[in-house]
Amino acid sequence: MEFNLTRVYKSGGTNGTLTLNGHFVCFTIELPWRENAKNISCITEGTYELQPRFSDKHKTHLQVLDVYNRSQILIHAANDALMELQGCIAPVMQLTGIGTGIQSQRALQKLLSLCHQARDRKEPILLNINSNRYEYLKQIQ
Template sequence: MKLVLQRQYFSSGTNGILFFNGKEICKTIELFWKDNQRRISCIPEGIYKVRKRFSPKFKWHLEVMNVKNRDYILFHPANDALKELNGCIAPVSELTGEGKGIRSRIAFERLKEIVFPYLEKGFVIELIIKS
């Protein structure tokens, strides 16, 4: 099972399209690339495992595992990367600018509806990030 995040980098944010097994799920927003610095950069391109995780703030969400020199990289709702993200990935329904989108909660729920059943059945899901 594969999630593929196809990124496009800009000076004030990173936009992407997220696919699951070849089908588009949603768009994504992230911070711009700043050498993988904690809390101010998107994570490096590569292959990661994702898992289901719960926190009081975000409830059930996805966590990207084994990111070099980083932790708690999550998929969670946000509509403005600079204002709402600290290195995480936000699903959005539509891109509106560099690192900006709309209807993130709708896109996030769609992502969970598609991916969670596989994780709950024990499937391993890889996230492949590329440009």
């Protein structure tokens, strides 16, 4: 199973669209791009393996494995990237602004359900992160 996350970078945060086989799953919010700096930047673009994980703080969520120069990058519920994330990715059902959204827990449950189906089939779960280059070029002109 391979999810595609297409990002749009803004100075105040990063918004994305998560799809599976071309079908919309949810939106995402992240910190702005700050050269992959720990705790203040979203992670670099690339392909990553996802693994279900449990913690007391976030309950059931996903871990993004083998992120260059980073550790403990998670996909967990949050509605405000600047206030609640330290480099992680938060799924949301609706975007409300740059780096903000609503119904994150609902979006996470939808994502986890898809991942559990893949695990039952013994499929690897991959996340391919890229950006909307057209939107980026519009911003810097």
